[in-house]
Amino acid sequence: MGWVRSINYKIHLYMDDNIKKIARTGYVSKGLVYAITGALAFGAAVGLGGSSEGKLGVLKFLQKQPFGNVLLGIVGLGLLCYAFWRFFQSIKDPENIGDNARGMGKRIGFFFSGLVYLGLGGYAIYQIFKPSAGSGGSKSGMLPPEYLPYIFYAIAIGLATKAIFQFVKAYKGEFLTKFHLDAMSNINTRKTIKWLGYAGMVARGIVVGIVAYFFFRAASSAGSEEMKGTEEAFSFLRQSSGPWLMGLVALGLICYGAYMFIMAGYRKFKD
Template sequence: MDSKIKKVAKSGYVSKGVVYFLTGVLAFGAASGLGGSSEGKLGVLEFLQKQAFGNVLLGIMGLGLLCYSFWRFYESIIDPEDIGSDAKGIGKRVGFFISALVYLGLGVFSIYQIVKPSGGGGNSKAKMIPLEVLPYVFYAVAAGLALKAVFQIVKAYKGDFLGKFQLESLSNINTRKTIKWLGYAGLVSRGIVVAIISYFFFRAADTASTQDIKGTSEAFAFMRESYGPWLVATVAMGLICFGLYMFIMAKYRKFQD
C-alpha cells in the first residue's frame, strides 16, 4: 500500500482517537460533577473551539477527520486489504462507507465552524424529509445502529480486532496486553452507547417525530437518569480507552502491502 495512504489513515486514527478520548473525559467530568455537560462528538468540537487557539485546533481536527473519512472511503471502494466481495466482506465495506460519511460530516462541520458567518443558524432537523417517510428512515437508521452495536461487542468478544496488529511481531509483552485491554474496553463501551442511540431512533420511528432523535450526549443523559452516574463514568472510561486504542492503531496497526 502506498506510504501516503498509510500516513492519511494514521492521521485519521489519531483524530478519531482525540474525539473519543475527549468525549470520554467530558462525559466522566459530567458524571462526577467535575465538568460541564458537553458530551458527544459535536460537544468535543465545541470544547476545542473554546480553547486558546481554538480555531487552529478545530482546523487541525477537521483535517484529521477528513483524513479518516478518506481512509474509510478508500477501504470501502478500493478494498486495499482484500476484505472481499462475499456477504461478510460487503457488510464490512458498507459499514466503512457509512463511517466515512459520518466522519466526512464531522470534518466538514469542523471547518464550517471556523469560516461560517456569525449570527447564522437555524433548526432544520430532518425537516427536509416528508413526514410520512420519517418512520422508514428512522427504522433503517435504528437497525443499522443496532447492527453496529452488536458488531462492536462481537468484535470485542472474538478479539478479531487483534489481527490488525500482528501481536506476535511485538516483542514487548506489556504493549500486547495494553492493546488487548484497551481494545476490549473501548469496543464494548462504544457498543453500549451506539445501542442506546439505536433505541432512540426506534422510538422516533414509532412517533414519527424528530423530537426523539438523540445522539451521544442524550445517550449519556439516559444512562445517568436510568442507572446513575456510576454507569456513565464506567462507559466514559471505556470511551477514553477507545480513544487511546485509536492512538495505538495509529502507531502499531499493520497494513497489507
C-alpha cells in the same frame, strides 16, 4: 524497460505510504474525539463540571479553547483523512477483504463510516468559516413528515447493527490481528493493546446501542424532537443506573480513544 518498472514500483510505494499516513492521521483525530468525549462525560458523571454532549459537542468544546479554530481545523482535517481511509477501504479493498457476503458487509460498513466522519470533518471546517450571525432558514420542512419513520428506522437498524458488531468484535478479538501481536517483544504493549481495545469496543457498543434505541422510539412517534444522540445516551445511563455506570462507560470511551492512538502507531497494513 526495467527502469520504467522501477519508477512505477517507487510511485506505487509512495502512494501506499501516503495512504498509510492519511489513515494514521485519521486514527489520531478519531481517537482525540473519543477521548475528549469520554473525558467530558466522566467529568459530568463524577461532578467535576464536564458535559456529555457527544462528538459535535467535542468540536464546539475545541473551538472554545485558546487557538480554538486552529485546533478545530486540525481535527477536522484529520477526520476528513479518516473518512478518506474508510472510503478507500470500501472501494479499493487494499487489504483484500473480499467480495463475499461477509467481505461486502464490512466494506459497506466502511463506506457508511466514511460518510459519518466526512460529515463530522466537514462540520468542523464549516464551524470555522460559518457566518457569525444566523441568516434564517428553519430546519423544519426539509423532509416530508411521512418519510421520517422510515429514515429513523433505517438509522436505528444501522446503529443497532453497528453496536452488535462492536460486541462481536470484542468477543472474538479479531481486531487484534491488525497489530501482529506475536511479533511484539514487549509484553506490556501487547496487554495494553488488548485491554484498551476490549474496554473501548464494549463501551462504544453500549453507547451506540442506546442511541439506536432512541431512534427506534423516534420512528414510532415520527417526531424529530425525539431524536437523541450521545448526550442523551449518557443522560439515560446516569438516570437509569446512576453516575457510576455512566462513569465506567465514559472511561471505556477514553480507552477507545487511546486504542485509536495505538492504531495510529502500531497498526499493520497489508501491502
